[in-house]
Amino acid sequence: MVLSVGGASWISGTRARGFGSLAECLGSLDPSTLVGSASDRPLVGIDDAHLVDAVAGDRLHRLVAAGRLSVLATARQDASAPPGIDKLWVERLVEHIEVAPFDSTALGSVLHARLGGHIDTSTLERLWAATHGNALMLRELVEHALEDESLTCVNGTWVWGGLTERPGKRLSDVIRVGLRDLSHDEHELVHMLAVAEPLEAEIVTSFGLAKAAESLDLRGIISVERTRARVRLRLAIPLSRVVVASRMSDLTAQRLRRQVADALERTGARREDDILRIVSLRMEAGLVPGREQLLTAARTAIRRKDNTLAERLCLLALRDSPSEAETSLFDPVPQSARYGAGLRRVLARVGSDPANATDCVRAALLLGQVLVGKGDHEDAETVLATALDSGVEVPLDEYVVATHARVINMAWSLRRVADAGRVLATAIAAIGPEHAGMLHATRAMIAVLSDQLQSAVDIGDSVLCDESADLPVTQTLLPTVTFARTELGDPAGALALLDRYREVSLDWDTDAMLLANAVSARCSYLLGNLRGAAEELDAIHRDAADRQPVLMQSVLDRARLLRLLGQPEHAVILLRQSLAVETTHEFPATKAWPLAQLAGALAESGRHAEALRTLVEVRSVRSEILSSPIAEDEIEYESALVLAHTGDHSGAVAQAREVVERAGAAGRLVRAVFALHLAARITDGAALRFRDQALLLAARNTGGIVRVIADHVRALADGDGNALTKVSEQFSDMGALPLAAEAAALAVRAHRASGQRRKGREAWAACRELLRGCDSGLPPWTDRESTQERDVAPLTPREREVAALASTGLSNRDIADRLVVSVRTVENHLHRIYHKLGITARSDLGRGLEAVIARTESTPLTAPLQLMRPAGAERVA
Known part of the structure; x- marks a missing residue:
């Protein structure tokens, strides 16, 4: 029974609709109705219960304690x-439930429900x-972003680039409600945090604001970050900073x-970033720092990958008089010639x-x-070429760093490998091999980019054995050479x-040390020390807590380790956190690489439809940027892994075999x-080839997880239950x-097939115990027998892509443009998809695709193992 008060069943903490105060509302209740069993008691809902006055609070407590009323309240x-x-x-008359903020996964689910799309x-x-x-x-x-159309659906995917202007009135008012009743010092500190x-x-x-900080911390308005001995304060809700600022x-700011x-x-x-913060704050305050400070700050901004700020700092440093505005440096010219001219x-x-x-x-x-x-x-090539060929003498270390950036840009981004080689050779000849410094690393990186890893190792061996290597x-x-060694299957040599x-x-330098530590962790995990490698990578991320973003290569290795560890x-x-960072690809990784790994992780966690949609996103990103053979x-x-998890075993095997051939x-x-x-x-090791035998022999010599x-692989091919048990251990x-x-x-x-039921x-029992330590269950291909029976007409990889795109609301023309095919081809694919899924309407595509995926899934502790369970296994605890 719900108490209806003035036509409403929900009461504000201060007033009830149709009544005065809550105390008057409770006093007006008929005592004869406040009896009966728990299921018959009136239920009163109270919003903002912290605003209830003391008299009403006491009366409400007495009624609930007497068993005459039930209450649902928020505070x-x-x-x-x-x-x-x-x-x-406190007296356990009601259950106290703390509503915590959404984590990123729950936030994604809520947004998907609200927006109805990817x-x-x-x-x-x-x-x-x-x-x-x-x-x-x-x-x-979200409502504000929808209203100002900064949150839009592009090709079936919802995209938001951030606040494009001052927050709307309602959004600002909601945030300011949480900042009401501040003292003068609290107000001052909130404003200071908003701008700095x-x-x-x-x-x-x-500044004498310590007590204000304590008070704001208790109220949850600010958050406290602790990194070793360093304690820093921020506004608890980042959006508050935008609204307050x-x-x-302007004078206050x-x-x-x-x-x-x-x-x-x-x-x-x-600290390293202190100069950058000082320069940035003074620039925002209308002051122009000296050129040397600007250059120092720009280097830090580059290391932190804050390219927008770094560009502004460089343009300010290029002015030839303190009064010259940064925007007057470059008159309107064609974009391609803007910087050079x-x-x-x-x-x-x-x-x-x-x-x-x-300067x-x-x-x-x-x-x-x-x-x-x-x-x-x-533009980068134009600027670097103009500056390096200007004949103006600059410090050697800055010349070398800039040459390195130019050569990698030419080879890695512009695909002018031969030109990059000539520029590199000219630079080394000009300064002498003994002064080339990091240009030796440039040579090694060019070799890695060209998929000539042994050449990179040879360069390292020749340079690092020289006592003059400073x-x-x-x-x-060192990081480049050791990375090449690990790829070649020599993690022990790389670690040594x-x-x-x-x-x-x-x-x-901090960057070099973090990168070397990341490669060290990679070696550890390949040598079989997965937990130790995870601890190393966690330490790297803690050390880089003040840096944004963290090295992409360490993110990729850390994510792979988490997946191997069952998380x-x-x-x-x-x-997802790494992909949110606005940065371009980082040698040898690209944005498509972590996005593909995200698809694989989603598939392993059972979110197969989302994994397929992410693969479509990978295809789009791959078409926009250049890459390397490794990436x-x-x-x-990862694409093959997703296909395997979603039931396309033949497609997954074919794709994985292509990787075997290329990488081998x-x-x-x-x-x-x-x-x-x-x-x-996926195939139980069937059809191992002669070349695979040599590959396995080489792998056994490496040790660690590769061995x-x-x-x-060998145990799967032989169907050897004892060998599989040993591998499991x-x-x-x-x-x-x-x-x-x-x-x-x-x-x-395997044991069941050989009649060894006890070992089975x-x-x-061992499998069940191991699964208890994982966040995911067994992969669906372990249920191969039933899959073969029920997946008579599986969707092809292209049909899955078309179905995934069409289910997001894209038109046939949009799908054709995205996949670079004709509209007629898309229509033919959809015709076959409808037939295979047994549907007749486009609106049923999402449900049909989910059903196909569900048919290839297995419940972690039931479906796949019920199929394989030996006689009597149900008695094993």
């Missing part, structure tokens, strides 16, 4: 409620970063920025002043590196090389073995629980 976590309300849950990965992360999962903020932000967060606790204390007086910049400078600007004009004006000319060229060299990072590769040479060359330089690496959902979160094979591997021909043993492993798992994978010891459970499950089948029962 703000950061507000104090009257004693009567608090006593309801949401772009970067959009999901931007919305989570803006709201931190706060349900109220998320709703208001994060703020160190000692800076807040120096947009309503602040300028004053606060200058005060924080001065305070940072007084503390000594000890503007730079030549600047150099012509300052040519008579050598010191000024040198301008230094700024131009940094600008070229920024343009590479932004993906403006043609710190800049080793810190740039890294260990040789372990002590001196403490003096390396695909954690990998999904990590990959392409990684993407193809290039000597990339690790990727070739992993791809062969996938194909063998166990080779043993797994080895995977388990390493921490690779999903592979261990899968090997144990297939050992059940033991393997079944």
